[in-house]
Amino acid sequence: MKRVIVFTFACLISVFAIAGNGDGKKLKTVTGNVVDGQMESMVGVRIEIVELEKTVYTDFDGNFTLQDLRPGSYTIKVSQVSYQAKEATVYNIDVESSTTLDIQLESK
Numbered sequence: 001m002k003r004v005i006v007f008t009f010a011c012l013i014s015v016f017a018i019a020g021n022g023d024g025k026k027l028k029t030v031t032g033n034v035v036d037g038q039m040e041s042m043v044g045v046r047i048e049i050v051e052l053e054k055t056v057y058t059d060f061d062g063n064f065t066l067q068d069l070r071p072g073s074y075t076i077k078v079s080q081v082s083y084q085a086k087e088a089t090v091y092n093i094d095v096e097s098s099t100t101l102d103i104q105l106e107s108k
Contacts, residue, residue: 028093030066032101034058034078042080042105050075050087069093078103
Protein backbone atom coordinates (compact mmCIF):
# COMPACT_ATOMS: atom_id res chain seq x y z
CA MET A 1 0.00 0.00 0.00
CA LYS A 2 2.80 2.38 0.91
CA ARG A 3 4.47 1.80 -2.48
CA VAL A 4 1.23 2.58 -4.32
CA ILE A 5 0.83 5.88 -2.47
CA VAL A 6 4.45 6.88 -3.12
CA PHE A 7 4.14 5.92 -6.82
CA THR A 8 0.88 7.88 -7.16
CA PHE A 9 2.41 10.92 -5.48
CA ALA A 10 5.46 10.76 -7.79
CA CYS A 11 3.18 10.59 -10.84
CA LEU A 12 1.19 13.62 -9.68
CA ILE A 13 4.34 15.65 -9.18
CA SER A 14 5.48 14.73 -12.70
CA VAL A 15 2.14 15.81 -14.18
CA PHE A 16 2.28 19.19 -12.44
CA ALA A 17 5.89 19.74 -13.52
CA ILE A 18 4.99 19.07 -17.16
CA ALA A 19 1.71 21.04 -17.11
CA GLY A 20 3.11 24.46 -16.23
CA ASN A 21 5.22 26.63 -14.04
CA GLY A 22 3.26 26.23 -10.83
CA ASP A 23 1.47 29.57 -10.81
CA GLY A 24 -1.23 28.62 -13.31
CA LYS A 25 0.24 30.70 -16.16
CA LYS A 26 1.21 29.04 -19.40
CA LEU A 27 4.77 29.46 -20.57
CA LYS A 28 5.43 31.47 -23.72
CA THR A 29 7.66 31.04 -26.76
CA VAL A 30 9.25 33.90 -28.70
CA THR A 31 10.55 33.24 -32.21
CA GLY A 32 12.55 35.41 -34.56
CA ASN A 33 15.00 35.82 -37.39
CA VAL A 34 18.30 37.71 -37.67
CA VAL A 35 19.66 39.14 -40.93
CA ASP A 36 22.62 41.34 -41.84
CA GLY A 37 22.62 44.67 -43.70
CA GLN A 38 22.28 42.80 -47.02
CA MET A 39 19.18 40.95 -45.70
CA GLU A 40 21.14 37.66 -45.60
CA SER A 41 20.37 35.18 -42.81
CA MET A 42 22.95 35.13 -40.03
CA VAL A 43 24.11 31.84 -38.49
CA GLY A 44 25.27 31.54 -34.87
CA VAL A 45 24.07 34.92 -33.61
CA ARG A 46 23.81 35.05 -29.81
CA ILE A 47 20.32 35.91 -28.48
CA GLU A 48 20.21 36.51 -24.72
CA ILE A 49 17.38 37.25 -22.31
CA VAL A 50 19.28 39.44 -19.86
CA GLU A 51 16.97 39.00 -16.85
CA LEU A 52 17.00 35.20 -17.09
CA GLU A 53 20.61 34.78 -18.25
CA LYS A 54 19.17 32.50 -20.93
CA THR A 55 20.98 32.26 -24.27
CA VAL A 56 20.18 30.66 -27.62
CA TYR A 57 21.85 30.90 -31.04
CA THR A 58 20.39 31.29 -34.51
CA ASP A 59 20.26 28.29 -36.82
CA PHE A 60 21.46 28.07 -40.46
CA ASP A 61 18.47 30.12 -41.63
CA GLY A 62 18.95 32.84 -38.99
CA ASN A 63 15.97 31.63 -36.94
CA PHE A 64 15.84 31.34 -33.16
CA THR A 65 13.36 30.22 -30.52
CA LEU A 66 13.23 31.33 -26.89
CA GLN A 67 11.08 28.86 -24.96
CA ASP A 68 9.54 28.56 -21.51
CA LEU A 69 9.10 32.27 -20.82
CA ARG A 70 6.66 33.51 -18.24
CA PRO A 71 4.39 36.33 -19.42
CA GLY A 72 6.04 39.71 -18.85
CA SER A 73 8.68 42.04 -20.27
CA TYR A 74 12.28 41.11 -21.08
CA THR A 75 15.47 42.73 -22.32
CA ILE A 76 16.77 40.92 -25.39
CA LYS A 77 20.44 41.34 -26.33
CA VAL A 78 21.59 40.29 -29.81
CA SER A 79 25.29 40.04 -30.65
CA GLN A 80 27.71 38.60 -33.18
CA VAL A 81 31.44 39.14 -33.73
CA SER A 82 32.12 42.01 -36.18
CA TYR A 83 28.55 43.37 -35.85
CA GLN A 84 27.08 46.10 -33.66
CA ALA A 85 25.17 44.53 -30.77
CA LYS A 86 21.53 45.44 -30.29
CA GLU A 87 19.53 45.50 -27.09
CA ALA A 88 15.82 46.10 -26.74
CA THR A 89 13.06 45.56 -24.24
CA VAL A 90 10.19 43.41 -25.41
CA TYR A 91 7.06 44.39 -23.49
CA ASN A 92 3.97 42.39 -22.60
CA ILE A 93 4.90 38.93 -23.77
CA ASP A 94 1.66 37.11 -23.01
CA VAL A 95 -0.11 33.87 -23.81
CA GLU A 96 -2.82 35.51 -25.92
CA SER A 97 -0.61 36.49 -28.85
CA SER A 98 2.49 35.16 -30.55
CA THR A 99 5.69 37.17 -30.35
CA THR A 100 8.02 37.28 -33.36
CA LEU A 101 11.17 39.40 -33.52
CA ASP A 102 12.86 40.28 -36.82
CA ILE A 103 16.29 41.76 -36.19
CA GLN A 104 18.81 43.33 -38.55
CA LEU A 105 22.43 43.69 -37.45
CA GLU A 106 24.82 46.17 -39.02
CA SER A 107 28.53 45.48 -39.41
CA LYS A 108 30.97 47.54 -37.32
